[in-house]
Amino acid sequence: MPSIFTQQVIEVIRMIPEGRVSTYGRVARAAGHPLGARQVSWLLHSASQKYHLPWHRVVNAKGRISLPAAGGYELQKSLLESEGVVFSADDTIDLDRFLFEVPGDPYFTDL
DNA sequence: CTCGTGACTCCCG
DNA sequence: TCGGGAGCCACGA
Numbered sequence: 001m002p003s004i005f006t007q008q009v010i011e012v013i014r015m016i017p018e019g020r021v022s023t024y025g026r027v028a029r030a031a032g033h034p035l036g037a038r039q040v041s042w043l044l045h046s047a048s049q050k051y052h053l054p055w056h057r058v059v060n061a062k063g064r065i066s067l068p069a070a071g072g073y074e075l076q077k078s079l080l081e082s083e084g085v086v087f088s089a090d091d092t093i094d095l096d097r098f099l100f101e102v103p104g105d106p107y108f109t110d111l
Numbered sequence: 112c113t114c115g116t117g118a119c120t121c122c123c124g
Numbered sequence: 125t126c127g128g129g130a131g132c133c134a135c136g137a
Contacts, residue, residue, distance in 0.1 A: 003134070006135090028120095028132095034132095035119095035120080035131070038116095038120085038131095039134050041117065041118040042117050042134065045118070058118080060118080065118080066118040067118050068118085
């Protein structure tokens with residue numbers, strides 16, 4: 001049985017709709033751990049396989065894919081593009097357009 | 112139980 | 125604009 005944190009992370013990731021993305025930090029906050037961004041990435045490794053999560057919809061705070069070219073970068077990019085997400089010339093996603101705002105995220109108003 | 116690991120983020124120069 | 129360093133925490137061995 002996964003911890004509450006893990007369940008929350010899974011739940012948040014699962015509510016990200018197609019054509020939208022979220023960030024590790026956002027998901028972590030929504031799960032109740034403002035500083036747990038790294039755990040989210042770690043969980044994606046472990047949980048995405050076990051819980052069938054749309055891991056490709058999670059990117060870093062800069063709107064860029066964190067995976068190395070040899071670690072699934074191309075896969076994630078193609079999956080996102082097939083859902084309608086557009087990448088800029090420098091391979092970054094315009095978060096103002098594609099970021100999925102998690103409902104109830106208490107940190108939603110920052111920035 | 113302790114330790115290593117990581118697809119992150121923020122803060123300063 | 126860019127890079128380095130520290131903080132953070134769950135999971136598996």
